[in-house]
Amino acid sequence: MTWTVDQQLELSATQAVEAIQAGQLKAADYVATLLARAQALSNLNALTVLDVEGALAAAQRIDALGASERARLPLAGLPVVVKDNINTRGLQTSAGTPALEGFVPARHAPSVQRLVDAGAILLGKANMHELAFGITSTNLAPHAGPVRNPWDPERIPGGSSGGTAAAIAARIVPAGLGTDTGGSTRIPAALCGIVGLRPSVGDGGTQRRYHDPQAVVPISHTRDTVGPMGRTVADVALLDAVITGHGPLSPAAVTNLRVGLPAPLWEGLEAALEDVARAALAKLEAAGVTFVPVEMSELLALNDRVSYAIALHEPIDDLAAWLVANHAPAQTVAEVAARIASPDVRAAYDAVLADARGGDYHGAMTVWRPRLQQLYAQTFAASGLDALLFPTTRLAAVPIDELNGSSRVSIDGAAPIDEMEAYLRNTDPASNAGIAGLALPAGLVDARLPVGLELDGPAGGDRRLLAIGLAFEAILGTLPAPEI
Template structure:
């Protein structure tokens, strides 16, 4: 079979693997098509590094395998992008910051290695908000530059995993890896019409679904995790299964699902977001989903007592540990911070270095976080909920701020609020409590911008949550691709 360029660009990750496994599509042809796409869309700044020679060589190795061996690879020839703060052998891991530009680790992150072992091919490293400390991906480092939303290049794509999301939305790659501390896979997924997953973290150890110690330029060991991103939840489930060794998704029917609607996360939405989200609810309700309003009046307060103190306190020690473990070109967080290019990130690192929230850390970690976790777990149990559902972000994509990286936004003419706080409000509780969260496309707004819905599940319910997401996306459908 001869595949046209448009047919190749439209392939889902699952369909691409099937085509390569069967021999109907050559991995080298597919890789070459996507590399050409990446080169033609360079102004989106989705990638910081393109591995032209390495990706083509990997494609040739896949094509040279005997048919039976190729068919056994779960990700045979699947091109992916990897966020630039995740360790990759032979490829830069700079976290989008000048002090680490050109730094190449000696090992792959375990999640990356599992995908490679299954046949995945890394096309390149994905751009991001500098040091992952932001939600716009407006990176002002010269080797990174602001990432642009393919639906409107004047707008942010969300962050911090904005480059991964843009590469996927723009058909540069069918899937990839991001990281998520407060919403960094889910926010860019929502703003680019793609899907993003934050797996369970819990309190670490056995509750942590993905294990990548010292293999990601960190913010917080309590909150950080790698997470897969793709154009569909089904493709995320494919990558999650490879990384964890999990079996097929459980069967889920829409009829009778009990889904909680937390009032604080439906309050104060931009009108264009609320209109799309409410329309999606009506379609799901018509299919038999039972929506249960839940007050959760203490959610935002409890989360606020946990979120900032943990991230700001842990960044200092965790970054120093990563620098030492990976023999990085700078040896301290102070050296790293001195060369930060983005003003919004520099301001955060000023707080990190000053230890401005250190006095709140122990209470946040050992008192407030357990209270938040218990509060959310009780909501699931008492209301017999399969998941919580709400708009991933309060507002759709906003204009890029190329001066500060991130400043303030106004929601439907209301007084300006901090951009990062506005976009993090709905995604942050899952992050701080350690439960799994999934963003999937809900529809397009009246202004032609993607809107996402987030599903949060109980701790450890990752595969069931993904199965619910697959059932939702089968009803709601995919969004039209950006016109590029």
């Protein structure tokens, strides 16, 4: 069959792979279409690198395979983008910061390598909030510059994986990789109307679902993880299966599901966002999902004892180790910090270099984080819950602040609060507990801005969480392409 450009752009990742494996669509034609799309939408600033020659050459190699050879590649000919803080052989890994601009690692991160080995094609690297230390993806020009939300280019796409999310929502690619420390796959997924997974991290070591040692420009070994992003839950599950070596996944049966609604994460929401989220709950409940209110009254207080104590202390050793292990052009955290372009990130690294929260770190790791993890475990067990559900963010996307990178925001006229804290409030606790989180679209605020719902699962419950996500997506649907 002959595929029009519009038909190619609307293919999900799973659909694109099926068409290429069946010989119905040439990988080279598909890649050429997406490269043209990326160039036409360069104003979104979603990508830092577009590998035209490399992507076309890789596509031609896929097309040269026999049908049986393509059928053995679960991602045959699938174009993806990779966030610019994840190591990629032959392509820049700069983390959006001047000190690392132009740096090219010697090898792929293991998660990237597994995608490439399965037939995926690296279309390019995705822009991001500088050093992943923010939730807006607004960087100062003329360095990386701000990523723009395809639904409204004057608004943030979320961060720090904003470039990956914007590229997927804008139909530049069907899927890609981001990273998540406190919400960096899930927040941009919500604000751009796509799906994002934060895989389980557990203890930050052997309990990790994805193992990418020294292969991601880090903030925190306790919290950081690579995470797949796509337009559908099936697309995210496909990438997750390739990275972890698991097989296909079927949707969960919704009539058997018990899903908790944690009270602290349903409070203080933008009214229009809450209306969309409650409407989604009504659809799910009508389909047979049982919702269980849960108090979790200590949740936010425990999270506050953990979050910044870890995020502002661990970069001292973690970033230093990555710089040395990868033979980066800057070899100390101080060298990187001295050239930071964005005021909000510079302020964060002033606190890092001063080890402003160092005195809180031991207690966070030995007392407060275990108590937070215990709270989650007890909540799931006591109420017999399969998952927790809540709005991914408290508000929809706000206008870009190109002077500061991040500012203060007001929710429905209330007193202004820090922008990062406003968007991180709902995603951050799961990050600190090390459990999996899946963000999927809930709908549109005022018919023009996406907002999301997040499912959190018990420790190690990633596959079950994705199965629930597949079931919920069948009920709630996906969002159409934004009008660009």
